[in-house]
Amino acid sequence: MKRIQLGNTVFEGENDAYLIEAGRTTLVDTAVAVPAVRAELREGLSEHGVEFADVDAVVLTHWHPDHAGLAGEIQAEGGAEVYVHEADAPLVDGRERPFATNPTAQRETFERWGMPAAARERLTEFFDTEGADIYGRDAEVTPIADGETIDLGGVKLETVHLPGHTAGLCAFAFDPRTVPGHEPVSGNVGDEGESPVEAFTGDALLPRYTPNVGGADVRVEEPLAAYADSLVRIVERDWDAAHPGHRERIDEPSRRAAEILEHHRDRTRRVIDVLESGPATAWEVSAALFGDLEEIHTLHGPGEAFAHLDHLERAGVLERDGTAYRLVDPDPNVDELFPTAALDATDR
Known part of the structure; x- marks a missing residue:
């Protein structure tokens, strides 16, 4: 090989x-x-x-x-x-x-994430350039x-x-x-x-x-x-x-898989911390987590934020009103929101 x-x-x-x-x-x-x-x-x-x-x-x-x-x-x-x-x-x-060549899917996704027009334009320009x-x-x-x-x-x-x-x-x-x-x-x-x-x-x-x-x-x-x-x-x-x-x-x-799973627990806690200041969209949570983003990361940042927000909403920790998410359980047991495996539990 x-x-x-x-x-x-x-x-x-x-x-x-x-x-x-x-x-x-x-x-x-x-x-x-x-x-x-x-x-x-x-x-x-x-x-x-x-x-x-x-x-x-x-x-x-x-x-x-x-x-x-x-x-x-x-x-x-x-x-x-x-x-x-x-x-x-x-x-x-x-x-x-x-997705990069599908304007309909892009429009629906960007609206769901609350992505502002300027960021949409930068990202579509990137797709066109690539x-x-x-x-x-x-x-x-x-x-x-x-x-x-x-x-x-x-x-x-x-x-x-x-x-x-x-x-x-x-x-x-x-x-x-x-x-x-x-x-x-x-x-x-x-x-x-x-x-x-x-x-x-x-x-x-x-x-x-x-x-x-x-x-x-x-x-x-x-x-x-x-x-x-x-x-x-x-x-x-x-x-x-x-x-x-x-x-x-x-x-x-x-061990590496267990590290990444723990990383996502930590990121979920950070998302909850962001929402303690008030309701926010996936785009706003992304900005709080990752700052300004360029090129493909303009897609990946709010996508990652959305994945965590969606996970928390399904668990009843958040409620969504339009594109914004609001905390309804400010102190959830984050560990219980994720599965565990033997090595993962031992490392924690």
Whole structure:
């Protein structure tokens, strides 16, 4: 297994694509469809004697363009089979328009968040500057679901659905001993003889950032609750290592998932603190939490604030009047608003 690092100045930093040369030459995630990054991916593959046309399978962790943008182009050159979760499939095969190119979805979302006109204009200008080309060519996809196995010819990937950042985000768990050219992070079996398991986690688990919820995919219902459940699932899986969609390998994924879950408890407390001064919209809460925002963060900031406000409203801590949220329970037990797992409870 080879990690190919690719440039990315817009989203969460360096992208990772993973080349697996088993019975089927496979790429886990691609990259954004812009000329410079396309050239980087071609060069990275060629260092291992692989061209786009040689790729037999593309396995996508989710639909975002910095992960799926080149899937259609790779497929067009060599007929690769493209796998993606059924919830994200419409955004990869072209049946559904992404948020950045969907004015109707933008208008409804920005109104719900209370975003002022000037901020809307800045964000739509950013979308126009980035352009629709970053999403690349549509691909014919093979939809997958939680628990399904993708057989790469000697390497089997188990699909683990982890929604939150997107509706269809998945990790892919595998036995590292079966992957040619890959040295397992943990070469020891567990006390009860368990086999080592590692996973490609896409943006469900990142080493330096907390993946955005609420703004990264506005289709997700109850985004914070969905992501909290996904984090608990990662803790309980207790993988030996996680290979994320950005930056370096995570050697203690359960611990990292527990840290992110605690981060969201802390952020929920901060949202409650903001509302103690009076009712506020998602945009106003975002400003209090994150300050002035630029480019894609103009979407992610109020989206994150909305995810927390929505979570608190559903729990009866807040009431919504139009676009503004008002505290009705100023001293909730925040811990009880989130699920816990063994490691998470121990760390706290």
